[in-house]
Amino acid sequence: MISPDEPRLPVSDCLVEIGDAIAKQLPVVLKAPPGAGKTTGVPPYLMETSVCGSGKILLIQPRRLAARSAAARLASIVGTTLGDDVGYQVRFDKKVTRNTRLIAMTTGILIRRLQDDPLLEDVSCVLLDEFHERSLEVDLALGMLHRIRTTLRPELSLVVMSATLDPQPIADFLGNARAIISEGRAFPVDIKYTKTTSRDRISEQVVGVLPDVLRSTPGHVLVFLPGVGEIRSTHRAIVDRRLDRDATVMELYGDLSPGDQDAVLGPSDVRKIILATNVAETSITIPGVTAVIDSGQARVMRFDPHVGLPKLMLESISQASADQRAGRAGRTAPGVCHRLWPAAANTARRQLDTPEIARGDLSDAVLTLAAWGEKDVMAFPWLTAPPLDAVDQATELLRRLNAIDESRNVTETGHRMIRLPLHPRMSRFMIEAAHDSIVPDAAIVAAILTERDPFRGRMRPVVTHLVACDISDRLECMKRFRNGDSSAVENAPAARQILRVADQIKRMVDRSDAQPSRVVSDHPIQAALLAAYPDRVARRRKPGDARGLMVGGRGVKLDPGSACRDGDLFLCIDVDGRGTEASVRAATTIDERWLDKRLMLEIDEPFFNPTLAAVVARRRRYFDDLMLSESPIKCEPSAEVAALLARHAALNLENVFPAKDKDIAAFIDRVRFLTEHMPELELLPMDDAGVRDVLEQLCQSRTSIKELKTAPWLDHLKSRYDWQTLQSIEQYAPAKMKVPSGNSITVHYAADRRPWMEVRIQELFGWSTTPKIAGGRIPLQLHLLGPNYRPQQITEDLQNFWNETYAHVRKELRRRYPKHHWPDDPTEAEATTRGLKPRP
The missing domain is CATH 3.40.50.300 (P-loop containing nucleotide triphosphate hydrolases)
Incomplete structure (x- = not known):
């Protein structure tokens, strides 16, 4: 019962309207300035009228102090002892009983309650106070509550309260919501x-x-x-x-x-x-x-x-x-x-x-949603949609942390991480460090990483590197500071804050069921850091070098004072990403044996070696995308090898393809001739693309350019055509033609020229007309030779040559070659290969 001595609040003018909307199962978005009474006026009204039902009322505050303060004030207003009808629940502290009706709690507590009880079955109303702060947690809570209301519990009352935000966009998002504005009351x-x-x-x-x-x-x-x-x-x-x-x-x-x-x-x-x-x-x-x-x-x-x-x-x-x-x-x-x-x-x-x-890391939210059954983050009802690249980065980090699998299902490790209210990196770190002997030290390390640097970027010369780990150096300094050595740090207030946070983290782990997922090394802090930073593993470019290459391909350089002086692998914990080469301000040496086997990969990689002009192979071992080692192996023909060889051979095809081979050149010229003069044959064109097709075939069983140069190119060029087509090529563009002497004479083909045949005159005795090819469409050009194989006449009309020119040529040839047979009528004479007169 609200005390009659309580002063009337400005928001009181809106309470009936709020109750009416809730009775109609409509969400409410209330805008009221500071001092209007949102926090202390609306919850007591809902309790007294029971307009939202008899279930619990959750008042969500952004901070622990606000939740405790609001609960104390509300208990006074309704005339009850804190912890009875009105209570609160924050991290490490709560005052509630089974009968507590109104509970003030932080947003984080609400989200964890939603994970344990997705329907909020004993809750009738949730009030999101101070929504204008727009923390990621409150946006997440709004989406989860909206999902519950629109799918399974439309009767769940929802009130969003803000001091500064325009209520209409939020009301539009919630759908059919009531936007209410209280003018408030403030003194100048x-x-x-x-x-x-x-x-x-x-x-x-x-x-x-x-x-x-x-x-x-x-x-x-x-x-x-x-x-x-x-x-x-x-x-x-x-x-x-x-x-x-x-x-x-x-x-x-x-x-x-x-x-x-x-x-x-x-x-x-x-x-x-x-x-x-x-x-x-x-x-x-x-x-x-x-x-x-x-x-x-x-x-x-x-x-x-x-x-x-x-x-x-x-x-x-x-x-x-x-x-x-x-x-x-x-x-x-x-x-x-x-x-x-x-x-x-x-x-x-x-x-x-x-x-x-819009500006923060989303890994915690993505993990929370995955555990809640929401695998598609972008399909979740966000008031403001998160950047897609930020979602992808968060998802990839969670996979590397072994919090989710490839299908975005939460793993056993992921469920343990969720129970620790820390950033996923630190949850993973503390789970790995959950041995009783190192939890206190690990908690300090986690606090060092999440709080202000008490060393202001530089270490006091108070410690000698105990292990090859910059974080262990900081841990040692913090332990000395805790034991009274104020010279161990540069910033004492920051150091004290670290110790306070470390105590909180230790209590979280002590209260959780976190157990080590594996035993990895004699250096548990370093190994646990590796579990938290698998995306920060780096390999030195060469032994002893301060420069290295990190997962993701980024070049890094260790600080000159780093403890990581030896070892091939190191972990980049604090990285300044400015510049072309990131500066690593804190690192730790790691052992390859500690690396997560899930992220290890062994790949046999063929590659083209320009010096050998051949495809060779190497075996590379990777952690994520970071190459750990490589060694040469025998290169066997494969589809990948063939594609590599073909790609590099094609770049220098003129030196690979034996275009000067007479048989190959002749076949290509014959096909091109028929393509032009007998298009009805529909021959595959013998162009660069055709040669490249043959190149790819030849590469299937070879690994070097040398092997390609000596490969049976002609056989593979012919294999592009079936038997019947090859017969047509031979018929219509013969490679040789049998002449009356019985010899088969080569027919020459070339672009922009008539096909021609070089033959001695005496071997054509008995022919009366010029032979034709391409189905009788193209007469051969005859290069008529003397006995000395020198041209005497070029003609495409053999009959005209016999009738008009032969007599003059015969007279000269008889004088020069009197022993040769030069008949008066060559069309009736017998052709001869030797050219001599027949014996009587």
Whole structure:
């Protein structure tokens, strides 16, 4: 029951409309500004009216702090003890019972609940709060809930709540949804800017404006800072300047203990200066805040291609986030907001935050969907479709991690990875490192890779390389720092954060059923890193060389100070991809025996050796697409060998094809002659394409150019035609023609010339007319020779030669060759091969 003492909220004017839409099983998209009461007004109304049924109501928050804070406030509003009717569930902490009706939880907890209970059978309503932040998780949750509603549970109520987004596109996406806008109620906030962009540290900028802010308003002051490091340095600066004389300086960030968080959020008679990260930007209410100092920066989770993991990166906030922060000063009274950037620079900021799905790594989402039965990521109902290349990259990474198979089914290893709320790389790493003896060390390594570098890019000369692993060096430094050696790191706050995260990761693994999938080596950290980075394996270009080639074909170069000085293979963990050759800032030597056998491949590869002018073969061993070794093997004829030989022979065909061979040239000329003069025969043309066809046939059983040059080309050229066609070629374009002397005389063919025959006159005695070929269409050109085989006459009309010219030629030949037979009538005479007069 909602307490009657609770003030009326601006969103109250919309509650009946929200209830009406839910009663009609319509999704609701609510836009309401900060302070309108989305988080604290809508859930109690749904509980009290039961308009959405008697099941549980899940209030989804983007952060653990917001979920705990919202649950505490809602429990107070409905007059119950936290953990009874109203509770919360976040990582490592929950206050719920079987009878808890309203549960505030983070988006990650919802997604894992959807994996265990795809229908949310005991849930009647889900509220997605602060949807404007557009994290990948909340986009994924929206799509999963939309899929459930449109397929199996149309009665599941869904309310999407945002402070800044236009509700209509979301309503259109959900289909027949009710878009509702609450105008809210806010007091005026006086926005002030610095005159110029300062290069001072943020802590110095804050203490520079804090005195004016304290004088301008009597309420609490909320200072937005990028992270815990800046909070600590600003806290020290405030104390050093004695600006805390009339106020208490308090810190607020996500990893703060629940008790400390409650102290910050609770009422106080003492003025507070609250130093907070962006956890205070949305969802939570801090009573009595009337002043905001905004650094304009935040550490936001972004994909870091250097280490292949999401990392918190410093960046400028959007205009929408700046307005959200300023609004915190005007929730209960007029306020002031001092922005630490010039007014002119405000318009240069992007208006809205870019959805994470458009800029982040998708491997976690792809694995989640695969486990949920959604193998086609692009067919999933996304509010904003992810880039296809990012989906492909994520899918390929998951295959390499052995999280999914080729059909995108989740493997046994993949199911273990899902149970660890870490990036898939780190889940795989921790599974491989899940021996009791190395989990603590592995957790530190995982934290080193996902948090800020405590060494600022350089190692202290505090350790000697214990093993050939740069990460092990960092691990050793962190262990020394934990044991009190502050000189082991460059950035102590970053190191402390790493140790905090490491403790969290260790607790995750301890609570999971993660077991090692294999025992690989005497160097488990290095081997576990290999399991997490199979796409970062590299091979040296030559022994001792700092340069190498990485999976994917990218050239890499080890840092001069790297511990990886020996060994053929190394793992590139932190890679700066700028430039033509990527710089490897952290690496580890690996043993080939540790490589995942699934990704190993042995290929016998033929290739053309130009020096030998032949196809030779080698056996290559690969990990993924990275060649590990090669050795020569005997090259046997095959289709692949034939194709290689044909391709290279064709590039130099004039030196391979024996075009000067008389028999080959003659056959080609005969076919071309008939192609022109007897097209009805429909002969296959004897052109370059035909020669290449024959070349490919000859290559089937050969491996060298030398063998091709001596191959039976003529037989293969003739084999293009069947027996009947070859008979037609012989009949209509004979290679030789039998003359009256009984000799068979060669018939010559050439382009742009009449076919001709060179024959001695005496061998034609008895012929009266010129012979014809091509079915009688083309008369042969006769080159008539004397006994000395020198031309005497060229004619295409033998009868005319006998009648008009022979007598003159005979007279001269009789004088020169008196012993030869020169009859008066050659058409009646007997032809002779010797040409001498017949004996009486």
